Amino acid sequence: MKARWARQWARDLAMGTRFAFTGGREGWGRVLLTAVGVGLGVALLLLTAAIPSALTARHDRENARTDITFSDVRKPKADNTLIVANVSTTFREKNVRGRELEPEGPGAPLPPGVEKFPAPGEMVVSAALDELLKSDSGKLLRERLPMRTVGTIAEPGLIGSAELAFYMGGEGLAPRIDGSGRVTRIDRFGNPQPSSDAMDPVLILMVLVMFVVLLTPVGVFIAAAVRFGGERRDRRLAALRLVGSDSRMTRRIAAGEALAGAVVGLGFGMVFFLIGREIAGSVEVLDVSVFPSYLNPSPALAALVALVVPAAAVLVTLLALRGVVIEPLGVVRSARSARRRLWWRLLLPLGGLAMLYPMIGQGRENGDFNQYLVIGGVILLLVGVTALLPWIVEAVVARLGSGGVAWQLAVRRLQLSSGAAARMVNGIAVAVAGAIALQMLFAGVESDYTEASKNDLTRAQIQVSVPNGVPLDPAAEKFERTKGVTRVSASSEGYLGDLRKDPEFSNGITVADCASLREVATLPSCHDGDVFAVKGADYDTDTEELAKPGKTLYIDPSFTDLPRSQEVAWTVPQDLKQAKAVEDQTGSYRGGFLFTPSALPAKAAPVVYGQIYLSVDESVPDVNEYVRNTATSISRFSNPFLWSSSDQSEQYTSIRTGLFVGATCVLFLIGASLLVSQLEQLRERKKLLSALVAFGTRRRTLSLSVLWQTAIPIALGLALASAVGLTLGTVLLKMSTTPVRVDWASVLSMIGIGAGVVVLVTLLSLPPLLRLMRADGLRTE
Template identity: 50%
Template sequence: MNDPTSGAGLRGWVRDLTLGVRFAVTGGRRGWTRTLLTAFGVGLGVALLLVASAIPHALQSRDDRQGNRTPAIQGSEQLSDTAFHYAQTETVFRDDMITGTLFRAAGKGTPSAPPGLAALPKPGEMAVSPALAELLASPGGHLLKERLPYRVTATIGDRGLIGPDELRYYAGSDQLTAENAKGTSNGFGRYEAGEPFVGVILLIAVIAFVALLLPVGVFIATAVRFGGEQRDRRLAALRLVGSDRAMTHRIAAGEALCGALMGLFVGAGLFLLTRQFASAVTVWDITAFPFDIVPNPALAALILIAVPVAAVGVSLFAMRGVSVEPLGVVRNSVPRRRRLWWRILLPVLGILLLLSSASALTLAGDESFQIALGAALTLTGITALLPWLVEAVVSRLDGGPVAWQLAIRRLQLSSGAAARAISGIVVAAAGAIALQMLFSSVQGDFTKSTGVDTSRVQLQVENGTKDGREAREALTTLRETTGVAGVIGLTEGLIERQAPKGPGEDFVPFTQLTVADCPALRTLVKLSSCKDGDVFTVRQPKGMETYSYRPEAGAKVNLVRNDGGEGAGPKPRPWQLPATTQEVKSLVSPVGTHTAGVLATPAALDADLMPMPRINAMIKLAPDVTNAAELVRNAAAKLDPRASVATLESTETVRRFAGLRTGIFVGATATMVLIAASLLVSTLEQLRERRRLLSILVAFGTRRSTLSWSVLWQTAVPIALGLALAVVGGTVLGLTLLFMVGSPVADWWVSVPIVGVGAALIALVTLLSMPPLWRLMRPDGLRTE
């Protein structure tokens, strides 16, 4: 007859769980060691989950600060006495982007200040971010000081920066007017919402989220089962004094619950500690302030509830395969073979869910939940297959060296523990392989060639000017700048038909006008001959026409301003194309574009007649001049702080795709750190449980090197099987994702570097576990209490 106190009601559950908690904290040094290992393992996972839950808030905070410091668009609102003119600027210094805003008061009052400043800088003054102040004070900062010729009078506070490493400044300028400024505003606070994730970007984001966080859940589930063998021997003693099986299972769950609850505190502590150092850490160019790292309350509450519940559930599930009897634990007998059917069913269901969402994905529909569920089922199924695979393989292995036999025999007795220890690697590797297959196949859709010939030009300077004289002087200054090997200098304006707008026309037809010498024109169009005084009209390739208007020879046109402005300013000026104007064919320019409109040599058109033209300088740098690019940027900044200086590249990547790829790299780095820590903790926990056995083997004459090799094989064999399973499962998942987006396989060998990382992880964990292993093999390990 069972003990009446073993009832399974709520009161019995609470009593048994509480008893398990007491055993966890009063079990002596070994009990505390197991509990602390569990708490540390769970804490690592909880900390990473909390960081993940804080990512949305961190990104939203960056967006909010960006919007709060952006000058507001006035629309029909009247300008106040505190209004100001402003112009956005940006420059690059040794691959670092520096952004800034120029200000000048537009009214009689004192303009309002952006977040992070008490007042706007006066003309000639500048407020800088801490990172920019440090850069200006660095040994090479003198080059940047020439580009920012302002006196530093203030430091921008954290609330005015999107990140602690942002290079930003605000400067006062007496050169800004309503005519040349970007705009005039009463204050700050324009918010720009980001584009939603849709289509392929949505698919990549959801799969990455699942692939990066699922290993964390697997690790937490593994951590709550640390010290299982020692716990089961203690439970056998409880059976001897009258507890039934159900009660022992609940007591075991109580021990796991204790470790999980302590893990919540450890995880919170690790999270808070990591949060304090957020400003000092840069991962893939991403930084954040500590106050940005705030977990989502709903997600944090879910973690708080889910981790203890999962600990109890996993512990009860694990006890189903263990028969705790009064005289011992029936685990060393031949275990029941693992069932395969449900392990295969999980990934099959996941693949079907993914395939069923393919049509909605093609239509840019938001099927994120279905995609996440499908990916989670697929990766979970791959993990569930691992214990079956390890058991099926090691049961057929026999013979070999002593170290190999020791390792294989240990795996045959407890293959489940070995599989659990590496399950996180399998999930991460399978997800990484699938993502890499998807990335390698679709990146061509998001990374495109710019057509720039970087062997001919490396920088492009563009800026508006008051008149043709200023444009000529600017081009001359750039040509004479140290470090410049050549300049293709263009003065660009607009021309419009002199005849007024006709019936059915919304505006007077116009086209581009370019004034340059013959060598520069030969880089833009195909010329059979060219002399100063010639004029050409450009015939662009069919289907690539930029302007519909192409004036004929002798046509009468108006020269109009090329700054996009309206209202006060130079009026249109008449000009007539000469009767000798030739039609020529457009070529691909050094910057990868086709020119259009009318081309004129300096003798054919006095550039002084062009109202507010723009300069376009394509610059080749001298390879033997140090800091040539920085010298050009300094020269352009002296001409006009608003001048655009672009570093030319042969390819460019869509911004959202590049940002998502960076985010995945950040998450993958954190996940790999967690996996390395989990493997090490799992290995040390298993060695600690076998301390007595290791000491006995050494006492009987087994070489320590043999035992060391056996530990290596015990880690290597399951990981080799796990990586093989990850390659197969990840490839199948990757093929499914490619089918969803309709892309072919671009690279079948993306799994090779991932397998290499897994192998390196084996070597690292084995190396770190050697010192504890040698300490555990001492004779004092035979002592018992």
């Protein structure tokens, strides 16, 4: 019995597949429409399935080339050691990874992707950096990197195709190995202790919700794509009833047609995926780039997509035909059908809320959120949009009143086929609902991962660290002559203690002229040669013990397990002055001792390092690049740091970046699928439009009617999406124990983006619409 049932199913599905490919131009048109829609969805599913492998590949590449690990273990010089210095920079807000290499023997390890060490004055660069340096826009960066390019870093040495990176030859780096992590000695590349930091539970929640929100619209689009051309197909199926097939057999044959389109769509999807894979290797989105070789979905996920998509095509078709009566003399679809029932449609969102409810109030202190409940709850809420929207569209359009001719044509069409109108809008509504919920969650928890900076941006905008041994005054003068710099404040900083080695009491010292010292303290009077002890600092417990006239202190004392320091002896003067700390440029109250330049012992000059604070004119184009170029001319180890009003968690930032990249892909899919759906509906109405034109209906009236047919469902869909999105966002915020706050500007922007996509698609469909509105469209064979 089961074997006969299986043979019957196989025979009917095969017959439907033959009909799809032998049904003439109309059959092929339907198959291609379905294949394109399904193919776009499959391509995005495959790209999404490849994301874990891409992230793993980037992480592995980063670990494989790791050189500076801030390890306390100091390696001795040997034939197989290499000195590496971090000389990274930034160019127009893009990071440029740079390393200076000095091999100490023939066995020194080569960095991944590099064939041989560059000599001093030479460098090997990534392809993206090479292209930038050769372009007109890279002029300022060429001034910063004047070395001769002698090679290109191969793919194994880069984490992305658009990464800017270089290795330059170096010499005389050994004296700079000081434990600061700027210069180090290694005998191999690679991270011996890969990071295994656990992610915050709220961040994990955000990742889970993000993937569900991005993938659910894809599933909705695929389900809609397999129903392209459904009305014409159903009319063709009436002929099968006329030659003797029963209703079940007819539905199975229809499922076979959908299966054919879905299988061809898998092929299209693979082609689209391969094209997208190559395109992904040549573009950069929000400073994230990958190599095509990274985007390899796991075989298990790819097989799952290959099985689920055709199965979904068959299932969706069978479910869609349950409400259609296919008789030998026609299809009863245009007659008034039974009103849609609301009760079971409400079960989906209510079930989603029930799954999420147990985790309300859990927060980040009670472990990770239940992944299955989170995924299931969010999916049910979003899928609930697709269940509720047809009911809402039907209920609203049934009550719409009279109006102009265009309005009446649109309303009547919607009343006859509200389900088709809702299907076209479902995807955009689901995407907008998910985007609103995610935006609420991100905006709600942003303050938890963002720390306000203490830096006073009214007094300085850039801080430059000058390495030990580099004269501070000439460096400050160079910055004063730099284009766009309006004010320079310079000081040197160091450390002193009461003992030569492992001091019991210690504190910092600041060396600067009187004008710069007044930036950090209130001085009674100041002349070159004065020394001040500072009171009222943030963390100052040792100054009182150290500031005893006649006491011998040691500038740059030594510490166990660190290289021996200078240990410069200095006696506290009898005329030591007192000063009161004030808030400096960094927002701190600095303590310790303040030295005017001539008061610092000459032997201590090489052991203090300079800090230069710059105010710049932001209206000068590339002012930051001029500052960076000046810093590099002073020392390649000078590190300009641009101040900002806040600092954000790297994990939070990377997740938000991933959301924007994914949302970009989904918006592209939304637009493409909506366009295909719109063209399919216009194709279905070709003869109707031609008939109306033949009877004298103005083209402008028909165009307006098509616009109304799109606008009404979209308005209803966006209203429903807003309600569901706000509900889901509120629940997610309560789960993360974050105060519920609605950022209406973001909500309206999400709605506006969704509406904008639809408007763009509608405008793109107008030229085909005008071509279809011709009387010769009534011709038939």
